[in-house]
Amino acid sequence: MKIQQIRNATIILELGDNRVLVDPMLARKGALPSLRFFKDRQRNPTVELPEGTHEVLQSITHCLITHCQKGHFDHLDRAATRWLKQRQTPVICTPHDAAHLAKLGLNVQPLPEGHREPTPFLGGVIRSVRCTHGEGVVGRLMEHGVGYLIELPGEPSLYLAGDTILTPGVRDFVRQHQPQVSVIPAGGARFDVGGDIIMGVSDVLEFTRLCAGTVIANHLEAINHCPVTRAGLARAARDAGSAERLLIPADGEVLALA
Numbered sequence: 350m351k352i353q354q355i356r357n358a359t360i361i362l363e364l365g366d367n368r369v370l371v372d373p374m375l376a377r378k379g380a381l382p383s384l385r386f387f388k389d390r391q392r393n394p395t396v397e398l399p400e401g402t403h404e405v406l407q408s409i410t411h412c413l414i415t416h417c418q419k420g421h422f423d424h425l426d427r428a429a430t431r432w433l434k435q436r437q438t439p440v441i442c443t444p445h446d447a448a449h450l451a452k453l454g455l456n457v458q459p460l461p462e463g464h465r466e467p468t469p470f471l472g473g474v475i476r477s478v479r480c481t482h483g484e485g486v487v488g489r490l491m492e493h494g495v496g497y498l499i500e501l502p503g504e505p506s507l508y509l510a511g512d513t514i515l516t517p518g519v520r521d522f523v524r525q526h527q528p529q530v531s532v533i534p535a536g537g538a539r540f541d542v543g544g545d546i547i548m549g550v551s552d553v554l555e556f557t558r559l560c561a562g563t564v565i566a567n568h569l570e571a572i573n574h575c576p577v578t579r580a581g582l583a584r585a586a587r588d589a590g591s592a593e594r595l596l597i598p599a600d601g602e603v604l605a606l607a
Contacts, residue, residue: 350362350363350364350504350505350507350530350605350606350607351363351603351604351605351606352530352532352565352598352603352604352606353405353601353602353603353604354565354567354598354599354600354601354602354603354604355373355398355399355402355600355601356374356394356396356398356399356402356571356600357372357374357394357423357567357568357569357571357572358371358372358374358415358423358424358512358534358567358568359371359372359373359374359375360372360532360567361405361409362413362499362507364471364499364501364504365471365472365501365503365504366410367410367411367471368408368409368410368411369409369410369411369412369413369471370406370409370411370412370413370438371412371413371414371415371509372413372414372415372423372424372425373412373424373425373426373429373432373433374394374422374423374424374425374426374428374429375398375402375426375428375429375432376393376394376422376426376427376428376429377397377398377428378394378395378396378397379391379392379393379394379395380392380393380394380428381393381394381422381423381426383573384538384540384572384573384574385540385541385573385574386541387541388541389573389574390573391573392573393422393423393571393572393573394423394571394572395570395571395572395573396570396571396600398600399599399600399601400601401601402601406432409436409438410438410439411438411439411440411441411471412433412438412439412440412441413440413441413442413497413509414440414441414442414443414446414450415480415494415495415496415497415509415511415512416446416480416482416494416495416511416512417442417446417449417450417494418446418449421494421512423571423572424494424512430453430455433455433456434453434454434455437455437456438455438456439456439458440455440456440457440458441458441459441460441470441475442457442458442459442460443459443460443464443477443494443495444459444460444461444462444464446459447459460475460477464476464477465477465478465479467500470499470501471501472501472502473499473500473501473502473504474499474500474501475497475498475499475500476497476498477495477496477497477498478495478496478497478498478508478510478511478519478522479495479496479518480494480495480496480510480511480512480513481513481514481516481518481519482494482512482513482514482546482547494511494512495511496508496509496510496511496513497509497511498522498526498528505528505529505530505562505563505606505607506526506528506529506530506562507528507529507530507531507532508522508523508526508528508530508531508532509531509532510531510532510533510534510548511534512534512546512547512568513534513547513548514545514546514547514548514552515548515552515555515556519556520559523556523559523560524559527560527561527562528560528562529562529563529606530562530563530565530606531556531560531562531563531564531565532565532567533548533553533556533564533565533566533567534547534548534566534567534568535547535548535549535550535553535566535567535568535569535577535582535597536549536568536569536570536572536575536576536577537549537550537575537576537577538568538572538574538575539574539576540574547568547575549577550577550581550582550585553566553582553586553595554585554586554589554591554595557586557589557591557594557595558589558591562594563594563596563606564594564595564596565595565596565597565598565604566582566595566596566597567598569582569597570600571600579597579599582595582597583597
């Protein structure tokens with residue numbers, strides 16, 4: 350298994366002969382609106398795609414979406430929608446998102462109802478895991494989406510957490526399944542009001558303590574409402590004794606996971 354960090358939540362999974370693009374945001378730097386309104390009103394994304402991204406994308410065989418409605422352009426933006434539509438790349442998603450994506454002209458291949466149970470996927474199985482994309486008033490306005498647990502023969506089990514804070518449900522899931530590789534959102538995103546809507550430093554460190562496998566942090570340094578930095582997270586992981594199991598890839602970096 351190889352995982353390439355592209356930018357923010359966008360990654361590419363190399364799973365045997367398949368290359369799966371996850372939550373694509375392909376816009377140029379500054380092409381999308383700010384997610385803050387009273388301070389730090391920098392437009393998004395705050396960085397360009399890493400060099401060579403468009404060449405790497407030519408090998409994509411599938412796309413996997415965790416959530417995409419209610420303005421979540423950082424998981425599927427217009428540039429990515431145009432690219433997927435032009436290529437008619439198979440887009441795997443939940444039944445909840447299927448109709449929305451079909452209206453955009455995408456080649457939608459929704460998971461069946463009851464997708465929290467193992468479902469056939471690329472020669473193995475996939476199941477969804479509930480996300481909580483913030484709590485309180487802000488949480489009620491969010492599109493909560495899902496994460497995915499992917500289990501393929503000959504590959505490490507892989508948990509894509511999706512956009513979630515560290516809830517009791519996520520803790521219980523990790524304790525029960527102990528994924529060998531987990532990709533988690535680590536940017537501590539928040540709007541001008543309300544609390545975090547994805548994991549921040551403390552949640553990431555606790556997740557790493559709960560999970561015996563390798564943890565990969567993304568959702569960093571690309572969207573203006575995510576204050577956590579790679580350097581700050583790495584420093585906190587060293588202080589907590591978690592640095593060996595918490596990987597913090599740069600944009601464009603490829604991780605090979607046995």
